[in-house]
Amino acid sequence: MRFLLRRVVFYALTAWAAITINFFIPRMLPGDPVTALLGRMQGRIDSRAENSLRVLFGLDQDTSLWQQYVDYWGLLLRGDLGLSFTHFPTPVADIVSQSLPWTVGLVGVATVIAFVIGSLIGTFLGWRRGTWADGLLPAATFFQAVPYFWLGLITIAVFSVNLGWFPSSGSYDRGMVPAFTGEFIGSVVYYGFLPALTVVLSSVAGWVLGMRNMMVTVSSEDYVTVAHAKGLPERQVMFGYAARNAVLPQVSSFALSLGFVVGGTLIMEMVFSYQGIGYTLFQAVSTHDYPLMQGCFLVITLSVLVANMVADLAYALLDPRTRTEDR
Amino acid sequence: MNNQLMFLRNGKVTAGLVILGFFTLLALLGPWVAPYDPNQVSDALLSPPSAAHWLGTDHTGRDILSQLVVGTRGVLVVGLVAGVSATVVGVLVGVTAGFVGGVGDESLSALSNMFLVIPQLPLIILIAAQLPSAGGLTVALVIGATGWAWGARVLRAQTLSLRKRDFVEAARANGERTWRLVLVEVMPNLTAVIASGFVGTVTFAVLSQVTLSFIGITPVSEWNWGTILFWAQNNLALQRGAWWWFVPAGACIALLGMALTLVNFGIDEIVNPRLRSTGLHARSLRRRGIRPRVGFTPVVREARS
Numbered sequence: 001m002r003f004l005l006r007r008v009v010f011y012a013l014t015a016w017a018a019i020t021i022n023f024f025i026p027r028m029l030p031g032d033p034v035t036a037l038l039g040r041m042q043g044r045i046d047s048r049a050e051n052s053l054r055v056l057f058g059l060d061q062d063t064s065l066w067q068q069y070v071d072y073w074g075l076l077l078r079g080d081l082g083l084s085f086t087h088f089p090t091p092v093a094d095i096v097s098q099s100l101p102w103t104v105g106l107v108g109v110a111t112v113i114a115f116v117i118g119s120l121i122g123t124f125l126g127w128r129r130g131t132w133a134d135g136l137l138p139a140a141t142f143f144q145a146v147p148y149f150w151l152g153l154i155t156i157a158v159f160s161v162n163l164g165w166f167p168s169s170g171s172y173d174r175g176m177v178p179a180f181t182g183e184f185i186g187s188v189v190y191y192g193f194l195p196a197l198t199v200v201l202s203s204v205a206g207w208v209l210g211m212r213n214m215m216v217t218v219s220s221e222d223y224v225t226v227a228h229a230k231g232l233p234e235r236q237v238m239f240g241y242a243a244r245n246a247v248l249p250q251v252s253s254f255a256l257s258l259g260f261v262v263g264g265t266l267i268m269e270m271v272f273s274y275q276g277i278g279y280t281l282f283q284a285v286s287t288h289d290y291p292l293m294q295g296c297f298l299v300i301t302l303s304v305l306v307a308n309m310v311a312d313l314a315y316a317l318l319d320p321r322t323r324t325e326d327r
Numbered sequence: 328m329n330n331q332l333m334f335l336r337n338g339k340v341t342a343g344l345v346i347l348g349f350f351t352l353l354a355l356l357g358p359w360v361a362p363y364d365p366n367q368v369s370d371a372l373l374s375p376p377s378a379a380h381w382l383g384t385d386h387t388g389r390d391i392l393s394q395l396v397v398g399t400r401g402v403l404v405v406g407l408v409a410g411v412s413a414t415v416v417g418v419l420v421g422v423t424a425g426f427v428g429g430v431g432d433e434s435l436s437a438l439s440n441m442f443l444v445i446p447q448l449p450l451i452i453l454i455a456a457q458l459p460s461a462g463g464l465t466v467a468l469v470i471g472a473t474g475w476a477w478g479a480r481v482l483r484a485q486t487l488s489l490r491k492r493d494f495v496e497a498a499r500a501n502g503e504r505t506w507r508l509v510l511v512e513v514m515p516n517l518t519a520v521i522a523s524g525f526v527g528t529v530t531f532a533v534l535s536q537v538t539l540s541f542i543g544i545t546p547v548s549e550w551n552w553g554t555i556l557f558w559a560q561n562n563l564a565l566q567r568g569a570w571w572w573f574v575p576a577g578a579c580i581a582l583l584g585m586a587l588t589l590v591n592f593g594i595d596e597i598v599n600p601r602l603r604s605t606g607l608h609a610r611s612l613r614r615r616g617i618r619p620r621v622g623f624t625p626v627v628r629e630a631r632s
Contacts, residue, residue: 014441021450026457133336138585141592145584147534149541150577157573168565213595223439256443256477263448267538281449281517282542285456297453304446 007312011305018301022294027065074277081298082291084189084284092295100299102277107265108193109200111258117200118207119250123243125208127217135211144205148261148264152198152271159194169273176228195265195272197304203261210253221245248319255311266300343589350583352398363390365397376523376571383571386562395575401551402533402583405467409532412471414525417478422517424479425486426509434481442476451535455544463536466545470532478524485520489513523594529589537580540599552576 014147081092125136148209160168172187219226219242227237268277273279277296285290353360362381363369369388376383382392424435431532454469489495495512503512539545544563547554555576559565562571 009445010437010440013437015442016445018445021445022453025454039620141585142581145530145588146577146581147541149535149538150573150580151562153556153565153577155572157568157570161568190378258448259444260448261444266449267542281452283541285452285544288456290457293453295458297449300449305444308444309329322479 004313004316007309008288011309015305017303018305019073019076019298020069022237022298022301023069026290026294027068050198081160081295084292085287085289087292092116092292095292096277096295096299099277099280100303101277103265103269103278104303105197106199106264106269106274106276109192110196110265111203111261113196113202114204114261115207115250115254119211119247121204122211123215123238123246126212126219126246127238129212129216137212140208142205144209146202147203147267147269148198148270151202152195152268155194155198155201156247156271161321169193170275192274195268195274198268199261202264203257207250207255208259208308211243211246211250213250215242218242218246242267248315251311251315251318255315257307258307258311262304329560330370332403340590340593343586343593346502346582346586347590350579350586351397353396354403357397357400359437361390361393361396363393365394373567373569374560375569376460382575385558385564385572386570390392391555391572391575392421393549395552395579397551398552398555398576401549402536402553404579404603405463405470405536405551406529406533408467408537409470409474410525411531412468413528413532414478416475416523416580417482417524417528418517418521420475421479421482422486422509422513425483426505426513428487428490430484436480439476439479439483442473444478447473447531448535448538451539452542452544455539460546462546463551465530466536468534471528474528474531475593478521478528481520481524481534484519485517486513490515519597523591526587526594530591533551533580533583533587552580595620598631 070173079093081096084092084095087095090248097261121136156168159166167190170191170193172184210315221242224237224242227241232240266276266281268274269276269278281293281296281300283289367389369384369390370387371380371384373386374384374388374463380390380392382390382395383392384395420439421434424432424439448471451466451469454473455466458465458469459618490513497510498508498512536545537551537553537556540547540549540551541556541560543557545551545553547557553576556573560570560578564570
């Protein structure tokens, strides 16, 4: 239990840090958002509007920094992330909560698929190291080195522009009304196939390489040799002894790589105009909608933290050593 | 044969270094070897690859090969600056944490774990989007400031295991001062880990910078591979079937990333010899009738020349 308690404290601390960073970024950076906005609009905003923009951002200097910080927390705890500029006066929280489920669905499904497939391939490659199977490694490095969004562009070019099998953008047929019907879910799966495929393709390589290296290391452990000597079938040694132990670091690195996968998926959504939080962030960036940008960052970070906690919980269940630690 | 030469004899490392050298040369000579000015507009609008334009032109007739060649510098400089700054921070935090132990260690590792868990790309986007001008160097520093945590974590673990080794204890018993212990006894043993962390950070920095340019956060007038993809995406290169516009830039990114990964493989194999003698040597092992068995690591000694 001590392990879990420590993790919970750590995540609480991280959440606090993320929220505080989010508070300080617009206030600490050289050239506050107002000046940046005026600069980027290049005269399309009257400079006399500067003061009202400052009030709108909550950057009017009348209150002390500490007071602003306290107010910020107060608003946050009530679920108030401010109002969006571009969709004025829609609250940021509304926009974010509409787009979040799409991203969670996409990332969740794609990551689980990539993890399972990648670990299986890695198990196989590590077990058969030094044979033809190692020839697959360069391919894995290639997919690891390719930026997510470029792979997205390529899959669009091949599967939707040339072959016309899948739609190139959107997340469901616009002619339909969102509902829990078979038809609508089918449409969501159909539209989500390409983005998910791209995420799987680009993140699977990391799992393959990690699992392969762990298998190489684990398969020279004594218990594997003993299992062999007992005359157990090869398959049972591979999955029951070697892979079972090799997968543990995979689970713990799951937590760490999630941030990276999420980052990649956000860009993917921009490429596919998939109505998730990444696309919202992209729109916020291109329209200089700072409250929306910050709301997106906060929600993305907090979601990643929650996912990490789940991964830690799974790790604690899988690895008995974490449970006996406190004795 | 000493260890440095072993490193170079590794086929993967050599391949990686050759590709890296090629791109470095392009980055240095870019503006002189590029056939055209990358901003020069011409009549050949969106033309496929031809003798005049080897990689075709974009929607205003600008030569894509030239954009690619000139843009190499932007990519490499950002990768290098971000890599160096992140490595410096990572070494400072990681080695300090591993060496001092106690409360200092606890808080420094908590700090680096926080930076690991907070998704970097959204953070970088958030910072870069609020800066008055997000040029190459600024982006590099932002990437460096957020991307040091992984290296710090690995370095801390390694330092922790080195700290109690006999040779460090012996030096300590000799009355060496702490900074000398760290610099002379511990640091040399961390070289491989630092190098692999550096290479990893450069890879990440290149990907991040290209991504930022692609979504249009960095100024679009600064050429790099991401800028080319930005123009391609915004002018419907996909829908127009202009593959020559977006394929080469992505291929360059992938090639550079692969080269860096290959170099890192080589470093990994130095650190973990178990990965070394199997790895991609499959064919040479088979030729000599060695069949690697599970549970045993064939240690193949090359004939000394």
